[in-house]
Amino acid sequence: MSAPDKPCIFCDLINGAGEVSMCYEDSSAIAFMDIQPVNLGHVLVVPREHFESMSDIPPELAMHLFDVALRLSPVVRRLHGADDMNLVVNSGPAAGQNVFHYHVHLIPRKAGDGFDIPLPFPGSEMPDRTLLDAMAVRMIAELRDPVRQQIARRLTVMSA
Ligand code: 5GP
Ligand code: ZN
Numbered sequence: 001m002s003a004p005d006k007p008c009i010f011c012d013l014i015n016g017a018g019e020v021s022m023c024y025e026d027s028s029a030i031a032f033m034d035i036q037p038v039n040l041g042h043v044l045v046v047p048r049e050h051f052e053s054m055s056d057i058p059p060e061l062a063m064h065l066f067d068v069a070l071r072l073s074p075v076v077r078r079l080h081g082a083d084d085m086n087l088v089v090n091s092g093p094a095a096g097q098n099v100f101h102y103h104v105h106l107i108p109r110k111a112g113d114g115f116d117i118p119l120p121f122p123g124s125e126m127p128d129r130t131l132l133d134a135m136a137v138r139m140i141a142e143l144r145d146p147v148r149q150q151i152a153r154r155l156t157v158m159s160a
Contacts (some may be wrong), residue, residue, distance in 0.1 A: 003048045004052075004100075004101070006100075010101035020080060021033040021069075022047070023043060024045075027048075028048055028049070028064060029061075029070060030045075030048060031043050031069075032044055034105070038107045038109075039110060039113055040108075041076045041108040042108065043079065044105060044109050045069045045106060046100060046104075047066075050068070050101055052100045052101070053090070053092050053100070053102055054089060054102065065104050066079075066104060067129045069106045071151050073085055073087075073106060082108030082110060083109060083111050084108075084109040086109060086115075087104065087105070087106060088107060089103075092133045136140065
């Protein structure tokens with residue numbers, strides 16, 4: 001069982017040490033209403049066990065959290081009259097993560113609500129096709145090479 005090395009607000013909530021409005025639970029996941037929602041109905045799907053980010057959560061558990069989010073999505077949409085939905089994971093400080101207990105945001109959206117995940121990124125410079133092709137080939141090579149994948153996984157664990 002992973003334990004946080006610093007105080008963790010989501011572990012506290014899971015352990016009953018704070019007020020939480022829970023809307024779903026099972027043996028490995030819970031979901032509760034975000035305290036500062038983009039729109040009413042904004043839900044966080046959270047593993048019971050403490051994992052910090054995408055680099056340390058077991059893939060099966062990450063898949064389960066997405067599955068829960070997909071099941072909750074039509075309910076949130078219906079209850080809150082949402083036009084559309086965002087499913088978001090912020091993994092790591094540079095990616096905007098603020099609470100370092102892995103979680104999936106399920107965000108109901110309404111036209112003109114003012115929230116934005118601006119993609120395509122306005123500051124982006126479109127790379128040359130040859131560069132995009134080269135990146136794709138490098139990725140294919142990495143995915144095909146189990147040794148390189150093992151090394152990459154070890155490096156990720158060591159740097160965590
Ligand atoms: P992050 O930026 O880490 O992806 O998102 C953290 C989310 O957790 C934010 O949307 C924030 O409103 C929510 N949050 C932070 N503290 C609490 C809390 O004590 N209770 C609940 N329900 N949500 C919280
Ligand atoms: Zn935690």
